[in-house]
Amino acid sequence: MKSLKRIAVDMDGVLADTDSHFIAWYYNIYGIKVPYEELLGKPEGEGFPEKGAARKFAFTPGFFRTLPVMPGAIEAITELMKDYEIYIVSAAMEFPQSLPEKHEWLQQHFPFISWRNIVFCGDKSLINADYMIDDHPKNLDNFKGTTIMFHAAHNANITHHQRANTWNEVMALLKSDN
Amino acid sequence: MKSLKRIAVDMDGVLADTDSHFIAWYYNIYGIKVPYEELLGKPEGEGFPEKGAARKFAFTPGFFRTLPVMPGAIEAITELMKDYEIYIVSAAMEFPQSLPEKHEWLQQHFPFISWRNIVFCGDKSLINADYMIDDHPKNLDNFKGTTIMFHAAHNANITHHQRANTWNEVMALLKSDN
Numbered sequence: 001m002k003s004l005k006r007i008a009v010d011m012d013g014v015l016a017d018t019d020s021h022f023i024a025w026y027y028n029i030y031g032i033k034v035p036y037e038e039l040l041g042k043p044e045g046e047g048f049p050e051k052g053a054a055r056k057f058a059f060t061p062g063f064f065r066t067l068p069v070m071p072g073a074i075e076a077i078t079e080l081m082k083d084y085e086i087y088i089v090s091a092a093m094e095f096p097q098s099l100p101e102k103h104e105w106l107q108q109h110f111p112f113i114s115w116r117n118i119v120f121c122g123d124k125s126l127i128n129a130d131y132m133i134d135d136h137p138k139n140l141d142n143f144k145g146t147t148i149m150f151h152a153a154h155n156a157n158i159t160h161h162q163r164a165n166t167w168n169e170v171m172a173l174l175k176s177d178n
Numbered sequence: 179m180k181s182l183k184r185i186a187v188d189m190d191g192v193l194a195d196t197d198s199h200f201i202a203w204y205y206n207i208y209g210i211k212v213p214y215e216e217l218l219g220k221p222e223g224e225g226f227p228e229k230g231a232a233r234k235f236a237f238t239p240g241f242f243r244t245l246p247v248m249p250g251a252i253e254a255i256t257e258l259m260k261d262y263e264i265y266i267v268s269a270a271m272e273f274p275q276s277l278p279e280k281h282e283w284l285q286q287h288f289p290f291i292s293w294r295n296i297v298f299c300g301d302k303s304l305i306n307a308d309y310m311i312d313d314h315p316k317n318l319d320n321f322k323g324t325t326i327m328f329h330a331a332h333n334a335n336i337t338h339h340q341r342a343n344t345w346n347e348v349m350a351l352l353k354s355d356n
Contacts, residue, residue: 008304087304093293099277115271115300122294126186126265128306 004085006129007174008119008143009077011090011102013044013135013152015110016067022048025057039153044136047153058095065101069109072167077110079171087129088113091139093122133170137161148173182263184307185352186297186321187255189268189280191222191313191330193288194245200226203235217331222314225331236273243279247287250345255288257349265307266291269317271300311348315339326351 012018019039026048027033039047045054057063080086088106092098099120106113119127124139132143135152140161148170149161164170190196197217204226205211217225223232235241258264266284270276277298284291297305302317310321313330318339326348327339342348 006304089304093281093296093298096278096281096293099281099298100274103271103274103277115274117300118271119297119299119304120271120277121297121299122292126184126267126297126305126307128304 004083005131006085006087007080007131007133008087008089008124008127008129010132010134010136010139010150011088011092011106012064012067013070014133014150015070015073015077015088016064016105017070018044018067018135019153021063021067022054022057025063026050026053029053029057036153040156042154044152044154059097061097062101064095064098065105067105070167074109076167076171078112080174081112084131084174085117086113087117087119089119089121089124089127089129089132091122091124091136092120131174133164146177182261183309184263184265185258185309185311186265186267186302186305186307188310188312188314188317188328189266189270189284190242190245191248192311192328193248193251193255193266194242194283195248196222196245196313197331199241199245200232200235203241204228204231207231207235214331218334220332222330222332237275239275240279242273242276243283245283248345252287254345254349256290258352259290262309262352263295264291265295265297267297267299267302267305267307267310269300269302269314270298309352311342324355 023034034048048054077086090102092102125142130145132140133148133150134140135150135155137158140147140149147161149155149163151163151165164173201212208228212226226232255264268280270280303320308323310318311326311328312318313328313333315336318325318327325339327333327341329341329343342351
């Protein structure tokens with residue numbers, strides 16, 4: 001049996017809709033509804049009026065546990081697991097309180113993913129796979145396999161990776177590549 | 179500047195003296211001091227009279243947080259960081275309660291290791307580095323770089339990886355390889 005190709009799938013901004021969550025938390029805490037368009041092309045979390053607010057959220061217990069699932073992610077991962085070996089690879093180590101939260105979040109929303117296929121790391125430079133799906137160019141730039149940049153507000157102006165705006169577009173890119 | 183070679187260093191059994199800890203916990207809970215020699219060549223944790231006891235310990239809060247540091251590990255890692263990029267790579271995901279404990283343990287004993295250089299994973303098949311230092315053959319067997327098997331009771335009869343009995347022997351092996 002041929003071994004399956006391996007896809008390293010990011011969590012925040014890819015399996016989880018981090019942009020929406022930042023906007024919702026900002027509204028809950030500061031009472032200001034920041035339009036999504038305000039975030040476009042700005043470094044992650046820096047499009048909000050109160051500087052440092054988003055970073056503070058990321059260190060707040062509960063933030064990662066309550067992230068909404070990215071539309072289409074569960075269906076796409078379920079489908080992809082038939083043809084690929086899926087690894088969830090999250091750069092979680094900067095926010096240590098997120099480690100159990102991210103684990104519980106995966107257990108809740110993606111219970112069909114084995115603990116064997118989960119990686120929480122600092123940077124992603126040790127990760128070797130055939131594909132990497134990630135919203136952060138810094139994770140994709142040094143990756144040796146094929147990269148797919150999942151659309152997020154902060155990467156709106158980045159053009160040196162193939163972009164997928166939705167999980168349907170991820171599926172189409174992978175299909176055209178095989 | 180030439181980029182440094184990367185070493186993936188395991189935690190349990192390599193940075194932490196897991197065999198001693200199992201023996202100490204077994205004594206504390208069952209009142210029986212199992213000689214180290216009893217564990218030699220048996221699968222990890224299976225040399226104890228009460229079957230499943232060691233595995234139960236590994237799921238008990240506090241087990242990973244209180245592991246003793248392997249003699250010489252702090253000095254060796256400090257020294258190696260001058261010439262290599264050191265990544266701590268621990269197969270922690272099977273024991274999710276260990277995630278914050280392992281992070282705190284590293285903060286306490288190896289505070290000079292950046293969060294960027296820590297990886298908690300399920301299996302280690304995505305890990306790409308120049309060297310891997312690990313006590314488990316299953317982690318070393320599919321690794322593409324140079325392997326160093328750190329001596330542990332459970333690997334006593336394994337001969338297909340170069341063995342280091344101590345951190346001094348790790349240093350000597352690395353020196354002879356460069």
